[in-house]
Amino acid sequence: MIDPITRLEGHGKIAIFLKDDGSVANVYFQVPELRGFEKFCEGRPAEDMPQITQRICGVCPEAHHMASTKALDDLFHVEPTSTAKKLRELFYSSFYVTDHTTHFYILAAPDFVVGPDAPPAERNIFGVIAKVGLELGGAVIRTRHENHWVIQTIGGRAVHPCFGLPGGVSKAITEEERVKIEEIAKRSVDFAKLSLKVFDDVVLKNKQYLDMILSDTYTHRTYYMGLVDEKNRVNFYDGKVRVVDPDGKEFCKYAPRDYLEHVAEHVEPWTYLKFPYLKKVGWKGFVDGKDSGVYRATPLSRLNAADGMATPLAQAEYEKMYSTLGGKPAHQTLATHWARLIELLYAAERMLELARDPEITSPNIRNIPTAIPDEGVGIVEAPRGTLTHHYITDERGVIKKVNLIVGTTNNYAAFYMSVKKAAEDFIKPGVKITEGLLNRIEMAWRPYDLCLACATHSLPGQMPLEVVIYDSQGNEIKRLSQGIA
Amino acid sequence: MAKLKIALYWAASCGGCEIATLQIGERILKVAEAADIVFWPVAVDTKYADVEKMPDKSIDACLFNGAIRTSENEHMAKLLRQKSKLMIAYGSCAYEGCIPGLANFYNRQMIFDRAYIETPSTDNPHKIYPQTRVRVPEGELDLPEFYDTVKTLGQTVDVDYVVPGCPPEEKTTWLALEALVSGKLPPKGTVISHSVKAVCDECPRKKEEKKIKKFYRTYEIVPEPEKCLLEQGLLCCGIATRGGCGALCPQANMPCTGCYGPVEGVVDQGAHLLSAIASVIDSNDPDQIQKIVNDIVDPAGTFYRYSLPDSLLRRARIK
Numbered sequence: 001m002i003d004p005i006t007r008l009e010g011h012g013k014i015a016i017f018l019k020d021d022g023s024v025a026n027v028y029f030q031v032p033e034l035r036g037f038e039k040f041c042e043g044r045p046a047e048d049m050p051q052i053t054q055r056i057c058g059v060c061p062e063a064h065h066m067a068s069t070k071a072l073d074d075l076f077h078v079e080p081t082s083t084a085k086k087l088r089e090l091f092y093s094s095f096y097v098t099d100h101t102t103h104f105y106i107l108a109a110p111d112f113v114v115g116p117d118a119p120p121a122e123r124n125i126f127g128v129i130a131k132v133g134l135e136l137g138g139a140v141i142r143t144r145h146e147n148h149w150v151i152q153t154i155g156g157r158a159v160h161p162c163f164g165l166p167g168g169v170s171k172a173i174t175e176e177e178r179v180k181i182e183e184i185a186k187r188s189v190d191f192a193k194l195s196l197k198v199f200d201d202v203v204l205k206n207k208q209y210l211d212m213i214l215s216d217t218y219t220h221r222t223y224y225m226g227l228v229d230e231k232n233r234v235n236f237y238d239g240k241v242r243v244v245d246p247d248g249k250e251f252c253k254y255a256p257r258d259y260l261e262h263v264a265e266h267v268e269p270w271t272y273l274k275f276p277y278l279k280k281v282g283w284k285g286f287v288d289g290k291d292s293g294v295y296r297a298t299p300l301s302r303l304n305a306a307d308g309m310a311t312p313l314a315q316a317e318y319e320k321m322y323s324t325l326g327g328k329p330a331h332q333t334l335a336t337h338w339a340r341l342i343e344l345l346y347a348a349e350r351m352l353e354l355a356r357d358p359e360i361t362s363p364n365i366r367n368i369p370t371a372i373p374d375e376g377v378g379i380v381e382a383p384r385g386t387l388t389h390h391y392i393t394d395e396r397g398v399i400k401k402v403n404l405i406v407g408t409t410n411n412y413a414a415f416y417m418s419v420k421k422a423a424e425d426f427i428k429p430g431v432k433i434t435e436g437l438l439n440r441i442e443m444a445w446r447p448y449d450l451c452l453a454c455a456t457h458s459l460p461g462q463m464p465l466e467v468v469i470y471d472s473q474g475n476e477i478k479r480l481s482q483g484i485a
Numbered sequence: 486m487a488k489l490k491i492a493l494y495w496a497a498s499c500g501g502c503e504i505a506t507l508q509i510g511e512r513i514l515k516v517a518e519a520a521d522i523v524f525w526p527v528a529v530d531t532k533y534a535d536v537e538k539m540p541d542k543s544i545d546a547c548l549f550n551g552a553i554r555t556s557e558n559e560h561m562a563k564l565l566r567q568k569s570k571l572m573i574a575y576g577s578c579a580y581e582g583c584i585p586g587l588a589n590f591y592n593r594q595m596i597f598d599r600a601y602i603e604t605p606s607t608d609n610p611h612k613i614y615p616q617t618r619v620r621v622p623e624g625e626l627d628l629p630e631f632y633d634t635v636k637t638l639g640q641t642v643d644v645d646y647v648v649p650g651c652p653p654e655e656k657t658t659w660l661a662l663e664a665l666v667s668g669k670l671p672p673k674g675t676v677i678s679h680s681v682k683a684v685c686d687e688c689p690r691k692k693e694e695k696k697i698k699k700f701y702r703t704y705e706i707v708p709e710p711e712k713c714l715l716e717q718g719l720l721c722c723g724i725a726t727r728g729g730c731g732a733l734c735p736q737a738n739m740p741c742t743g744c745y746g747p748v749e750g751v752v753d754q755g756a757h758l759l760s761a762i763a764s765v766i767d768s769n770d771p772d773q774i775q776k777i778v779n780d781i782v783d784p785a786g787t788f789y790r791y792s793l794p795d796s797l798l799r800r801a802r803i804k
Binding site for chain 2: 015017025026028030032033034035036038039040041042043044045047048051052054055056057058059061072076141145148155156157158159160162163165166167170171259260263264265266267268269270271272274276279283366368369390396397398403405470474
């Protein structure tokens, strides 16, 4: 018999305990699963890791495939050919277009476009289409569909690709395919521009929404992490990890190999998921500010941690966002949705640049490694945060040790804090707990685009999470779930 | 005609099966015409309690993906079996354990030690492990039990059909849904795929005589574009893996890793692969054979990449 008070449902649970007077006593955000990739990858051939570790998450297998492939480059001491790097980044940019599109239109937009107080039955993608028009709905479906074709064409398969190898990729693209990819990239740029216009019209021009974005309830002063290129601009595929402090000053910038000097993970007994934090600041519990090692690694964090965007249209939007929000860094969690759309535009622009690169159809896609494998670290920016794969092998390239710090996991402490703060601000003595009120609490975690499949190396995609509220006697008084539609 | 009632559920899986289900695109509307989705945690707001209240066998079909890793996975498998007329193991995890099933080379304590103690980024001076029940100041919190061994859905409840693949390709998913919606169901126990034969059967690469003198790792050679990968010494599992995927990986110049499971009539995919591979080794000299075989650095983890829990071995013995 499972204790009804603590019963878990779905793949994540938020337990809100109330005091006698109806205010919030405490909040717990539990993740109830684990699969153990860090153990069972031991003994496997290193070159199979891109295909094994991507089974951590079927929503962002591309991110694991890339981080793993880069870890193999390092492990086998081999530099990929220029075309191979470009094909990987083209593939990865296309993946970002699909992933950010899915999150914004299916998960985030319902809150803003349909409204936070709309009934749950309308607060979904269909409600969004009803508001913004069927044409845009069609564009969402087409963008996703076309970019899945790009992913399959370059990566070999649409879900769980197979093309990553140390020193390169397994397959070149033809000129015919390149032309089609260029067309899709052009349409993706237009689609991203349109999405930012929708955000501008529907959210930014609505004072109530803008005030909500700027409100203290949805604000946390934390450190921010993101991958940057040599000019400190946002990059998803390669570069160094840069961290800025809550004042926006560079705190550290590290190469993948040095990640253990900077990141550590804290364990709690009530959840299977660990809490990463900045090692040099230290774990101070679930608090924000400069003295707490809690950091965030989200689209907004990446923009905060960088000095700008590497493509012109995205750079203009970047500047506009910070001038609207009152400068850098922006601590407003809800602005993450805005940052995600700016990243969508960057991804589409970068995709177009790469599709037009004269080298992209070159058959020179592999360097064969010749050195003895030993140890490698690979880092990419997954859509949901900085993704680190670290492998140690024997001299035959058989895995001895694996360590993974995965997208959503980076943000575990932060999204837990965001939920707690929203719960404390909205659930007050004498205030009736309505669906709309609960949705405003839900809105505190939605910007993080939780993917607990990644986080626990165990759980699937766009999470159905559940909030359960208990009174001071431990009786359940309200339940709410997050679904995809 | 009354609409069908369909449930979809995920246990220990990656979410790729959910994405695979959505890959059927606008044909989902055809499914929606013929069926109501009464339970799907990722998309439909129905609670476990609502499922418990449903009469037994009131769901026409449940597409269950994910392996059985925790007590919660097991509970849901049993509950959904009780409520459903047909139970379908959708995807490799439910069918044969898949990648999460590689955990059966180890056990719970080894996995916990690695995750919560040993990993170099973990800072856990008091050696705290997650607990199935924890007293916190405000009340009690519990977590599902993490089992020692990963089980398949079929080892947990009676399964009517299997849809193979990690994940099932779009056309495989559609084949299953079409059968469901049209009511033209194959005999119980059928593995629903376009092929009962091996991946080789649908692979466009040219096949001649398979005589292997040396096995290569994928990073060691650039294979010739049109010739069978196994004949070039790459350990391609297509020879003992069910087709239906369209041989996608070999067409991307990468060997099949075996995600569609065994071919029709074979119980143990790993044993079948082992004998198939052994039969193509081109030598009668025991020393040379040994040398050739030594190049396969992880035979168990390669031949049972997706099927360890469903194999005759099920798990490694831990001393």
